Amino acid sequence: MASNEALLPVTSRQDLLSESKSDQIPETRRRRPIKVHLAVYSGLLLIALYVALIVTHDGSTVQHGAKDETSTESRARLAGVSEKSNDRVSRLSDDRKVEAFPWNNTMLSWQRTAFHFQPEKNWMNDPNGPLFYKGWYHFFYQYNPNAAVWGDIVWGHAVSKDLIHWLYLPIAMVPDQWYDANGVWTGSATFLDDGSIVMLYTGSTDKFVQVQNLAYPEDPSDPLLLKWAKFSGNPVLVPPPGIGAKDFRDPTTAWKTSTGKWRITIGSKINRTGISLIYDTTDFKTYEKHDTLLHQVPNTGMWECVDFYPVSKTQVNGLDTSVNGPGVKHVIKASMDDTRIDHYAIGTYYDSNGTWVPDNPSIDVGISTALRYDYGKFYASKTFYDQNKGRRILWGWIGESDSEAADVQKGWSSVQGIPRTVVFDTRTRKNLVQWPVEEIKSLRLSSNKFDMTIGPGTVVPVDVGSATQLDIEAEFEIKTEDLKLFFDDDSVEADKKFSCETSGGSTARGALGPFGFSVLADESLSEQTPVYFYVTKGKHSKLKTVFCSDTSRSTLANDVVKPIYGSFVPVLKGEKLTMRILVDHSIVEGFAQGGRTCITSRVYPTKAIYGATKLFLFNNAIDATVTASFRVWQMNSAFIHPYSSDDLGVPSRT
Amino acid sequence: MMMMMMMKVMMMVTVMVSEGSIIEQTCKETPDFNLCVSLLNSDPRGSSADTSGLALILIDKIKGLTTKTLNEINGLYKKRPELKRALDECSRRYKTILNADVPEAIEAISKGVPKFGEDGVIDAGVEASVCEGGFKGKSPLTSLTKSMQKISNVTRAIVRMLL
Numbered sequence: 128m129a130s131n132e133a134l135l136p137v138t139s140r141q142d143l144l145s146e147s148k149s150d151q152i153p154e155t156r157r158r159r160p161i162k163v164h165l166a167v168y169s170g171l172l173l174i175a176l177y178v179a180l181i182v183t184h185d186g187s188t189v190q191h192g193a194k195d196e197t198s199t200e201s202r203a204r205l206a207g208v209s210e211k212s213n214d215r216v217s218r219l220s221d222d223r224k225v226e227a228f229p230w231n232n233t234m235l236s237w238q239r240t241a242f243h244f245q246p247e248k249n250w251m252n253d254p255n256g257p258l259f260y261k262g263w264y265h266f267f268y269q270y271n272p273n274a275a276v277w278g279d280i281v282w283g284h285a286v287s288k289d290l291i292h293w294l295y296l297p298i299a300m301v302p303d304q305w306y307d308a309n310g311v312w313t314g315s316a317t318f319l320d321d322g323s324i325v326m327l328y329t330g331s332t333d334k335f336v337q338v339q340n341l342a343y344p345e346d347p348s349d350p351l352l353l354k355w356a357k358f359s360g361n362p363v364l365v366p367p368p369g370i371g372a373k374d375f376r377d378p379t380t381a382w383k384t385s386t387g388k389w390r391i392t393i394g395s396k397i398n399r400t401g402i403s404l405i406y407d408t409t410d411f412k413t414y415e416k417h418d419t420l421l422h423q424v425p426n427t428g429m430w431e432c433v434d435f436y437p438v439s440k441t442q443v444n445g446l447d448t449s450v451n452g453p454g455v456k457h458v459i460k461a462s463m464d465d466t467r468i469d470h471y472a473i474g475t476y477y478d479s480n481g482t483w484v485p486d487n488p489s490i491d492v493g494i495s496t497a498l499r500y501d502y503g504k505f506y507a508s509k510t511f512y513d514q515n516k517g518r519r520i521l522w523g524w525i526g527e528s529d530s531e532a533a534d535v536q537k538g539w540s541s542v543q544g545i546p547r548t549v550v551f552d553t554r555t556r557k558n559l560v561q562w563p564v565e566e567i568k569s570l571r572l573s574s575n576k577f578d579m580t581i582g583p584g585t586v587v588p589v590d591v592g593s594a595t596q597l598d599i600e601a602e603f604e605i606k607t608e609d610l611k612l613f614f615d616d617d618s619v620e621a622d623k624k625f626s627c628e629t630s631g632g633s634t635a636r637g638a639l640g641p642f643g644f645s646v647l648a649d650e651s652l653s654e655q656t657p658v659y660f661y662v663t664k665g666k667h668s669k670l671k672t673v674f675c676s677d678t679s680r681s682t683l684a685n686d687v688v689k690p691i692y693g694s695f696v697p698v699l700k701g702e703k704l705t706m707r708i709l710v711d712h713s714i715v716e717g718f719a720q721g722g723r724t725c726i727t728s729r730v731y732p733t734k735a736i737y738g739a740t741k742l743f744l745f746n747n748a749i750d751a752t753v754t755a756s757f758r759v760w761q762m763n764s765a766f767i768h769p770y771s772s773d774d775l776g777v778p779s780r781t
Numbered sequence: 782m783m784m785m786m787m788m789k790v791m792m793m794v795t796v797m798v799s800e801g802s803i804i805e806q807t808c809k810e811t812p813d814f815n816l817c818v819s820l821l822n823s824d825p826r827g828s829s830a831d832t833s834g835l836a837l838i839l840i841d842k843i844k845g846l847t848t849k850t851l852n853e854i855n856g857l858y859k860k861r862p863e864l865k866r867a868l869d870e871c872s873r874r875y876k877t878i879l880n881a882d883v884p885e886a887i888e889a890i891s892k893g894v895p896k897f898g899e900d901g902v903i904d905a906g907v908e909a910s911v912c913e914g915g916f917k918g919k920s921p922l923t924s925l926t927k928s929m930q931k932i933s934n935v936t937r938a939i940v941r942m943l944l
Contacts, residue, residue: 228911229870276885277897309892331892373893428944464896464944530911531885531904532877686911 228684228733235537237736238713241596241764242570243525244268244293244543246283250275250534251541253377253432253507254522255282256316256326259515261350264290266522267299268543269313275534280310282328286351286770289566290520290546294770299355300328306340306362308333313432314342315509317381317389317411317448323347325411326355327391329376330362336372338362339393341411351770363412367404370395377432380511381408383449385478392421394430394461401427401461401493403435405481421459422483427493428465432507435459435483436519438473438551438559445519445548447512451478456551458559459483460500461492462507469508469523470497471559473551487557498558501544502627503676503692503727504528510549521547521561525714528678528688528729542714544727552723555697561722563709571598571760580754581746584636586645586652591759594646594740595712601757603660603704605639609751613638613664625663627675627693633657638750639670645743646710647681649735656681656730657745658717660696660704672698674706674719674726681730696724711762804828807835811938813931820932832942833890836898839936840886843905846932847878850909850925857921864916871912871922878905878929886940895943902940906933 244266245251255267263286270283284299300311307330314328326342340361345354366375374395381389388407391414395402403421406414421435437446437455446455457476462469472492474485490497500508501523508523523544527534534540547561575591591597633641643659645652657677665671675693682689696719698704707718717726735741746753804827808817817839821827824838854871857864886901909929913920920926 274881274884276881276901277894278885278888335892337893371893465941467896530874530877530907531881531901532874532908532911535877535881536873685914686907 228686230533230536230684230733232536234731234733234736235533237595238537238731239539240542240711240714242291242567242762243545243711243714243765244285244767245539245541246270247295247769248275248538249273249540250277251283251543252277252280252524252526253313254509254524254543255313255328257509257511257520257522258316258318258324259511259513260324260352263288263350263352264513264515265352266293266543270298272298275538275540276531280312282311282355284353285767289569290564291566291569292765293767294774295768296351296353296770299353300342300357302330304330304340304357304361305333306330306338307357309335312337313377313507313509314340315378315380316511318514324352325381327363327378327381327411329378332362337366337375339364339375339378358412360412364393364406364414367416369397370404374429375404379433379435380448381411382435384481385451390481392433392435394433396429397423399428400425401430401463403430403433403459403461407481417481419480419482421481422485422492424491424493427461428463430461430493431464432462432469432509433460434471434508434510435476436510436512437476438519438549440551440556441553443550443553444517445512445550447514451476456486457483459485459492460508460510463493466495467506469500469506470494471500472497473557473559499694500549500559500561501725501727502694503690503725504729505544505725505727508544518564519549520564521549523547523727525727525729528690529684529731530686533686533731545709545716547722547725552697554699555723558697558723561725562718563707563716567598567709570763570765572763574758574760576758577744578754578756579744580752581642581744582752583746583748583750586743586745589644589742589744589759591742591761593738593761594648594742595710595737596762596764597646597708597710597742598760598762599644599646599706599708599710599742599757601644601706601708601755603642603706603756604754605662605704606752606754609639610670613750625661625671625673626695627661627673627677628691630661630673630675630691632677632679632691633659633675633745633747636747636749637661637663638748639663640748640751641675642746642748642751642753642755643706643744644708645745646708646715647730647732647735648741648743649732649739650741652743654680654682654732654735655743656715656728658706658708658715658726659745659747660706660719662704662751670698672696672704672719674717674724676715676717676726676728678728678730681728682732684731684733687731692726692728694724694726696720709762803830804835807832807939807942808935810942811935813935816931817935817939820935832939833893836890836895836936836939836943837887839932839939840883840890840898840902843886843902843929843932843936844879844883846925846929847875847883847905850922850929851875851879853922853925861921864921867912867915867920870915874908874912878908882908890940890943893943895940899937899940899944902933902936906930906937909933 250271252269266285268283273279282300284296285293287293309331312329330340341358341363342355344352345356378393381391392403392405402423405417405421408414437450460471472485476483485491505523510521513520525542527540545563552558552560640661641659645655645657648655661673674696677691678689709716715728804821808814811817882901882905886898889897909926913926
């Protein structure tokens, strides 16, 4: 049982600051011979004057000289931030010629998605405690009942038979105890051996300390799990010594150890090192903290929403979180507070001492080049084991990229990605593969099939009728002669530095790319979102493929963020280039090579909306002719609505 | 005698160096040292605040500047009626700062989830820029816009130290 003393923050911000303060304050004087005193004083005086000079000199260099943009960049480096996350500041704040875009309600209401989960109104962020129970998939989420920005957080709740058709339920948990008075934050569910559910979640106490609390269904016979009870002995965990009172959140689903105890991990940080603490428990009420960590990586900052789970090295089914053994690898995933990026790494878990080692330390969790579930807008993701169909399912929070004024005007902010299955890539053996759950196919209505050959520098309209709710599956092939010419041409240098962001987007033409689709485009292509492949010569004269989503021309509006996203995608010998795109109003999700590389983008067109939205196929390559074989489905709405007694008879759509 | 003099100078200098030190150390890491220092020194809480506290002081300044700008906007409706459309947009944008960005940032920083505070602070700069842009180069609010952008940049740098 936690004592009140333990709730006092053990490290204050002051401590963190004083570590970086220069130690120039002179020592207290002691009794010494006069000459030594004099010498000491003169020396210290000189040092003090020197320090005073340094401080003011640095101040003045900061002020003069540098242009706004450069000083923002260099400050970014000082603050340890990548230039990309500073994008919005340098692009907008210094550009006083940014025009206010006349958003009207017609444009704004178009942005709402048709088949992605989002509440009826207001703000949502992290997915919480996803689980399957008594025939229903449950989804909880961080929700602000009062505004379209983060704050006043409670647990929203929804259920579905198929992960697609969601029904809104009443709020599951509110901040009604001292130990979560300032927020009922992110948590995860665990199924005990007897099939009952325990939920661990972070509470922000009345004194702003982050603690872990236990909750469970008030009535286990209620398949809708409407009411939740909080353990009378909460909190069950408080920040341990050496961990900041505000650096302790997002407990994971527990897994069974070989000794029969349950084990959980919680992300945190020590100075700039991201860490994952590890605890054992038998009853979820009292815990033993390990002296060692599950893992840590220097210079990665605070680890939020840590997730830890096994994947099979050989099978395509998901594994229960407690599974371990020789045919299994373990994934650690963390959300990087610093960069708003979710990273994962695959490695080996040692149950005897609760540690994990990455297969490839150079792309360890949180390192900028580490693997990501998604190279676009995707954060605070969480998986769960779906015992109904033997799958591991991934949820991801997709925030807005527009201004908060627009969010306030339209009355909502954020959606969830379409749930994805997650499996180990048995062919590359180095990454995970994700794919939208099969149930999404139940939304497919009519479709059109196309086979087109497009020469270099071509844009072709694809006539599918309405183009705001689409599911596109495509296969591309570059004509062999063009490939051979390119491949054998020694004058073409290997482009090691090529990336989607630095490549200049979809308009930068290369020998073998870019080519793909332009979605959410208007007839004149004044607004468009290209999702495409770009093939270049990589190291050792191999072809290298990147998969990108370019939102830089997605809208005429200037008060939204318009990045170019993407990454390298492994393409193995004999594989064609394949792409799947889900278009749903203001969200576009792209999947390359069966989900080896995924990109989620948020876009806010002003013209390419409603009936004016079009789809194009393009080939911007200089030399290559490309064959595209693809099918485009119209997607129905998921008609997400509040649960009513009529819904009890809803048959499963699969 | 000389020793006493030296001691006094010593103490004065060390006091000078150490008293403003946390504010100065923090402000060094922001895009506008002088603005940062003057804003923080102007608040009595500044000298004893930790990084969160300094961030909250600056968010208070953002709030104050927003109110001031909204008053200015209201006054301009009569003086410059031809600017009504741009003023309407600005009014909406600055109200967002007051009613959405500022409360979000205060709650987030107080509760130790600074990334939402960063969002609010960045957005304050964005809303100010968008309002300014609506006058197509002939803005009567330029000075206030610049102030908001600068304060937003400085505050953001401090909030990032909490991540």
